[in-house]
Amino acid sequence: MAHYTLELFSPSYTVYLLYFTQVKNAKQIKENLEKFDCAFINPRLVVSVQQILFACNRALFEKFNNASKTQSLYSDVIYYMSPSSNISEAMNHYGLQESTEEVIVASFNPETLETVKTAIDGVVSNILQIAQKAQAKKMQEVFKLKDCELWIDRNLVNSVLSVLSIKDIEEND
Amino acid sequence: MDLTLISQGAEGKIYTCTFLGKKSIKKERISRSYRQKSLDTKLRERRLIQESRNLVKIRKEGVPVPGLYFVDTITCSLYMEFITPSISLKNFFIQNPSIPQSLLSDFANQIGKSVALMHNVQCIHGDLTTSNMLLKPQVSLATEILNDFSPADYLVNPCMVYFIDFGLSYGSSTPEDMAVDLHVLEKAISSAHPQLEKIFIEILAAYKIHKRKADSVLTKLEQVRMRGRKRLAFG
Numbered sequence: 001m002a003h004y005t006l007e008l009f010s011p012s013y014t015v016y017l018l019y020f021t022q023v024k025n026a027k028q029i030k031e032n033l034e035k036f037d038c039a040f041i042n043p044r045l046v047v048s049v050q051q052i053l054f055a056c057n058r059a060l061f062e063k064f065n066n067a068s069k070t071q072s073l074y075s076d077v078i079y080y081m082s083p084s085s086n087i088s089e090a091m092n093h094y095g096l097q098e099s100t101e102e103v104i105v106a107s108f109n110p111e112t113l114e115t116v117k118t119a120i121d122g123v124v125s126n127i128l129q130i131a132q133k134a135q136a137k138k139m140q141e142v143f144k145l146k147d148c149e150l151w152i153d154r155n156l157v158n159s160v161l162s163v164l165s166i167k168d169i170e171e172n173d
Numbered sequence: 174m175d176l177t178l179i180s181q182g183a184e185g186k187i188y189t190c191t192f193l194g195k196k197s198i199k200k201e202r203i204s205r206s207y208r209q210k211s212l213d214t215k216l217r218e219r220r221l222i223q224e225s226r227n228l229v230k231i232r233k234e235g236v237p238v239p240g241l242y243f244v245d246t247i248t249c250s251l252y253m254e255f256i257t258p259s260i261s262l263k264n265f266f267i268q269n270p271s272i273p274q275s276l277l278s279d280f281a282n283q284i285g286k287s288v289a290l291m292h293n294v295q296c297i298h299g300d301l302t303t304s305n306m307l308l309k310p311q312v313s314l315a316t317e318i319l320n321d322f323s324p325a326d327y328l329v330n331p332c333m334v335y336f337i338d339f340g341l342s343y344g345s346s347t348p349e350d351m352a353v354d355l356h357v358l359e360k361a362i363s364s365a366h367p368q369l370e371k372i373f374i375e376i377l378a379a380y381k382i383h384k385r386k387a388d389s390v391l392t393k394l395e396q397v398r399m400r401g402r403k404r405l406a407f408g
């Protein structure tokens with residue numbers, strides 16, 4: 001289980017991540033989603049762990065400002081993974097699909113991940129592998145990244161985080 | 174958070190910090206006490222949003238700018254990519270008395286093209302000076318080498334010119350605003366680096382290649398220059 005610090009908050013928060021491959025019972029997990037205190041993230045459109053940390057950070061930030069977008073902290077995490085401000089589109093891209101064989105599980109509670117480990121029929125894998133598995137072409141399409149911006153960096157991380165950072169940013173009244 | 178103050182300007186403080194596990198920059202807009210409180214908050218917030226949107230907008234056009242990591246609307250702070258190693262174009266010019274012409278032309282081309290790309294999407298930078306441009310070596314070097322990169326090292330490694338500080342940026346489609354943007358740069362170069370004044374001609378040449386309808390901007394620039402001279406003569 002990998003863990004990462006969200007430095008923005010004091011005291012800081014810790015995010016725990018597990019990456020499962022060869023998952024055989026996604027349908028069953030999806031039917032029992034509300035039993036788990038965590039986010040199940042589809043890794044196909046995740047460029048790096050930073051993108052997940054961004055979403056966790058943003059979801060917490062909005063929660064503390066009483067500005068959560070959805071019903072739960074963890075569906076907000078899914079929502080802020082996506083460039084779309086359409087909740088169901090975000091869920092489609094980043095939420096758990098019945099047919100999926102790979103999933104990233106994110107939680108602020110390490111015990112939840114222990115429970116998830118016993119519930120998921122799959123292989124725990126190294127989270128750092130997700131970067132190689134991301135579908136670059138599809139990412140580019142979903143984040144509307146033109147070819148001319150790709151020469152700036154060697155990977156998509158900065159561009160993806162930039163797009164996500166300004167999502168739903170509006171002046172308060 | 175492990176904040177280290179690296180620069181303090183009139184409008185904000187710049188820190189390095191670790192954010193989402195990465196060495197990053199935090200840019201915090203400080204409040205100006207002479208302004209009425211609610212107005213001040215409003216202004217800071219508006220500028221913050223303006224700066225973040227324009228940063229992302231022109232990255233999409235292919236202008237090298239720091240990646241944006243988070244917009245904190247509560248403390249009026251931006252978290253962004255730490256461009257490192259880097260040196261401001263201003264310090265690079267000051268610390269390297271003799272710079273090969275080919276290198277100057279390379280930088281001029283990059284600058285002219287980037288400003289054109291911004292203007293093509295109606296983004297006016299608002300503060301085009303050599304301190305708001307950073308040189309970053311493009312080569313991938315071992316960390317030990319990157320940690321003590323000296324001003325002279327930038328002479329021999331190909332660099333990308335990054336644009337920073339969109340705090341005064343705004344949207345406009347008038348040739349006048351674009352001409353003024355260029356004129357600010359022209360004056361910044363001639364006052365900070367009088368010996369390099371000629372570089373602006375090359376910047377304009379590159380601008381002309383990449384800017385749509387460049388002619389109307391360049392005509393305006395001529396007028397803006399004249400106004401400046403008149404003001405000097407009769408000021």
Ligand SMILES: Nc1ncnc2c1ncn2[C@@H]1O[C@H](COP(=O)(O)OP(=O)(O)O)[C@@H](O)[C@H]1O
Nearest residue numbers: 180181182187198239254255256304337338340
């Ligand atoms: N993303 C960055 N990477 C590296 N250095 C930076 C970055 N942003 C700012 N700086 C440093 O901080 C200085 C001030 O930042 P700037 O955004 O220009 O704010 P100011 O409004 O104070 O001029 C810059 O000249 C540069 O040296």
Ligand SMILES: [Mg+2]
Nearest residue numbers: 304305337338
């Ligand atoms: Mg500046």
